[in-house]
Amino acid sequence: MARSGRRPGESGARERIAESARAAFGEFGFDGATIRIIATGAGVDPALVHHYFGSKQRLFLSVMSLPFNAEFLKRQLLAPGLTGVGERLVRFFLGVWDEQPSVRPILTGIVRSAMTEPDAALLLRDFLGRQGLFQLVAAIAPDRAELRAVLVGSQLIGLAMARYIVGLEPLASADPEQLVASIGPAIERYLTGDLGAA
Amino acid sequence: MARSGRRPGESGARERIAESARAAFGEFGFDGATIRIIATGAGVDPALVHHYFGSKQRLFLSVMSLPFNAEFLKRQLLAPGLTGVGERLVRFFLGVWDEQPSVRPILTGIVRSAMTEPDAALLLRDFLGRQGLFQLVAAIAPDRAELRAVLVGSQLIGLAMARYIVGLEPLASADPEQLVASIGPAIERYLTGDLGAA
DNA sequence: CGGGGAATTCATCATCTGTAGAATTCATCC
DNA sequence: GGATGAATTCTACAGATGATGAATTCCCCG
Structure with a gap:
């Protein structure tokens, strides 16, 4: 009856969160990009963001690194x-x-x-x-x-x-x-x- | 007994709020400068900020105009x-x-x-x-x-x-x-x- | 000396924020 | 097929935020 719990199949949620976070940080900046906006953009519960990335700061640093060669x-x-x-x-x-x-x-x-x-x-x-x-x-x-x-x-x-x-x-x-x-x-x-x- | 109400003498509160707002906006930006920080910096209740300037946006626009000649x-x-x-x-x-x-x-x-x-x-x-x-x-x-x-x-x-x-x-x-x-x-x-x- | 209006504060609201913990569901391994 | 652990969500909290309305105190004008 409840809708919690693991979903079947591969979801790629972590990568979707990362991409949504990049988009949100890019558009709204660190403060304006709320965890809820990021989660919604990834089609995911806000708690999952913390599950994968710990805190908002760590999310930012994990996701916003420049591929500068x-x-x-x-x-x-x-x-x-x-x-x-x-x-x-x-x-x-x-x-x-x-x-x-x-x-x-x-x-x-x-x-x-x-x-x-x-x-x-x-x-x-x-x-x-x-x-x-x-x-x-x-x-x-x-x-x-x-x-x-x-x-x-x-x-x-x-x-x-x-x-x-x-x-x-x-x-x-x-x-x-x-x-x-x-x-x-x-x-x-x-x-x-x-x-x-x- | 209560401490509300008008204070004796000239206070210059409005100008103190404006100055405190400039300092806060300058240091923290629009989002980071909270009305409470601004009010505290002016030694004033947060509601007084709204009393004088209406909203945070109007405060920003009133106070941050450049004297460009x-x-x-x-x-x-x-x-x-x-x-x-x-x-x-x-x-x-x-x-x-x-x-x-x-x-x-x-x-x-x-x-x-x-x-x-x-x-x-x-x-x-x-x-x-x-x-x-x-x-x-x-x-x-x-x-x-x-x-x-x-x-x-x-x-x-x-x-x-x-x-x-x-x-x-x-x-x-x-x-x-x-x-x-x-x-x-x-x-x-x-x-x-x-x-x-x- | 009394009253109107301005200045100032108090208490409060609804909302949003990051974050935490528990609960539920699934996949996988033995 | 039962156990273990990972994925996912639900519920919730404690604090902050912008804003509002009422209450209180003072100044000034008549």
Whole structure:
């Protein structure tokens, strides 16, 4: 008579929860994405979320990790030489946001949550700093690589915020190649140019 | 015996609530800043907040308006001519964040809240777009002023996020003049340079 | 000196939040 | 085929949150 208990067949509930969580974190941020919203999105009882992931924080950290491959990026961006590396980086960055439906909620979620959640801010710092961009920048310009990396990071994160989160026009609906041509040279200067006195 | 009722003398409660609200919104964002936190910060009962401002949203909008004076900025930045206008804009921008203790929580609050609160996103769009930066940019470069304005805005907002909200090193503790020298030319190119094909 | 209105607080509501524990159902292994 | 354990749900709690309405106290004007 009761409807509790295990359901027959393979359910894949855990993966459905993870996907629903990514979507919710991406749309509403850490605070706005409630466990009940996530559970409903996965067609599942809220308690099951805790059963699998323990707490909301652990759920966030388990599910929102970025598949960032610095080695691959280095090869991809530096193969044609140094000239045009700024354009290529912007093109790659926009491509990830525009064309990869699985990665986008992770990125928006991290950015949205980093404003208020220290854990998310840590993820963002890692991506922009030592664990992420820095690896790439150090291979291009060893001198003052930290400063160059965060300058590039600040422009890229500002671009993402304006285009994808705040929806600032005409940035939000600009043609990607227009942005590559506009922003690429600025990035390239951060990467290889003269940054002024220390 | 009861402690309710009006208190003797001038209290300035309304202004204390406004200030406490600015501080709380700046530190915790719209969602994190609860009415109780705001009331406690003002030394006041939570109901008084509603008495004066109606709802939390109206409180936010009443209290978080930016004193942005485009005319003053134009005169200030364009007086010495066009050369170096990028550096001057970055210097002015950093000066507002670094040196004006009253404006800073408003800025952090808008940025923090814009990630999840549509009203705050609107404020941010206004500041970066038609009502704000665009006024300045149009006076400098009439051609493609909208695009130039949002490009400048994206770099400035990214800088603010990295330096003041996420605390990304070495950006967070960099010397302002170092940042003026590093970022100013990029801004200047957005303002006056060639942005590539349309 | 009396009354109207503003300031302030109290008590409270309905709702939502993350989380925990117990109960129920199924799959699998011996 | 009974036992063990995992999957899933139910019920519930304790706390926080935004909001409301009534009560209380004071100021000011006549």
